[in-house]
Amino acid sequence: MRVALFATCVNDAVYPSTAIATVRLLERLGVKADFPTAQTCCGQPQFNTGYRRETEPLVHRMGRAFEGYDYVVTPSGSCVAMVRDNYPRIAAKGIDPRLTRVSDSLVPRMYELTEFLVDVLGVTDVGAYFPHKVTYHPSCHGLRMLGLGERPTQLLNAVKGLELIELPGAEECCGFGGTFAVKNSDVSTAMGADKVDNSLSTGADVLCGADNSCLMHIGGILRRQDAPLRALHLAEILASTEEEPWS
Template identity: 65%
Template sequence: MTTPTPRATDLRVALFATCFNDTMWPETPKATVRLLERLGCRVEFPMEQTCCGQMLTNTGYAAKALPLVRRFVDVFGDYDAVVAPSGSCVGSVREQHPMIASSGGDAGLQRRVEQLRPKVYELSEFLVDVLGVTDVGAWFPHRVTYHPTCHSLRMLRVGDRPLQLLRAVRGIDLVELPGADECCGFGGTFAMKNADVSVAMGADKARRVVETGAEVLVAGDNSCLAHIGGILGRERSGVRRLHLAEILASTKEHPA
């Protein structure tokens, strides 16, 4: 039984599921809630949440994302912490929202964005930095390799926090992924606009995953896992893809 940390019980935590997870990979936000509640957090899911606006911003329509930035601070502004199982979306909130609010010329919105952005965390950041835990009581007896996604690695600089969490999982056989810090080639709309390059990069990543002998590929963003996992699936590699939250939420009683 995992003992709740004193810090966890004091916080009012909101889950920012992200639209991609909510639409395509709902088991990830569910796993995030199970994990946080096991650690003693009181987690709320604001029903009014929507997309963070990253897709609009990344494709040159930042002005169109302004209403989404305003909605984000309206929905999440009163929480002590906002946790998302996506380095990509957290990166958008922390790095793009201030830019969008500033370009909109709304000083009040800019202040609210600046007040909220330090309270928005990628899952591994929240666990390690805020709750102060690396051993979350997980059990996952499989051979696993970890892919650090570009936004978490380069924008959020989560470093080895996900690896600290994975190393503490009971029964896990964690193997290093060669060329782990190289992009998988997804990049959101990059995969659509530059499909050939994207597939070539993804194929390189998938080949290295297979070479590790891993049963499971894990990452902190389902977008990258969808890209690499799609290639692994077409190649009939037998490698499963799982989000970090799903492994950390796994126990003997509730295996992933």
């Protein structure tokens, strides 16, 4: 089984610890993940802003970077949704027939991390240890487009020492939405504030999620409020062990 890690541009630039945690977690489960250095961005920011043609070269790059791998795993539901949902749309409207070949090849091989763990590896107990109170925010892409369902919470419930607390209004958007947060900053901030209020009401130590884009938005509000709650990616919790305690 040949597996590649798609780190994503956000994790590579801002949250490299999430990509490192993903590799450590997979290796602990006996999976060696390669890191193709040709990878860059999946094209989501460009496509969502209306630049479909400008996204096409990134689709081609993704196809070349991950050619020959059985599975492409990424700790980002939004990027998986971009490939699965929008690459076929881009190919259908493009004039280059190679776009269809890239889309048809890459779409079935692209997996969000919790999907890969539960559906492909067939595990929910990954041997993690994280003695903290945690609440989980399901991002819009993971919840609505990928249908991750209970996979993330199954994994969290199996973590030794972890107490999972239900998040009120969990299915409500945090307000990030990529360029939505830039173009509609007041609405975005208000939505994020509601998510923060609900998160703080749980009394949890950590708010976790499977998309660092959402966690960046929520975490920024938490830091500005000097709130006693930390935003942390799910992969970093699952990678934590008694031998290497989280701090």
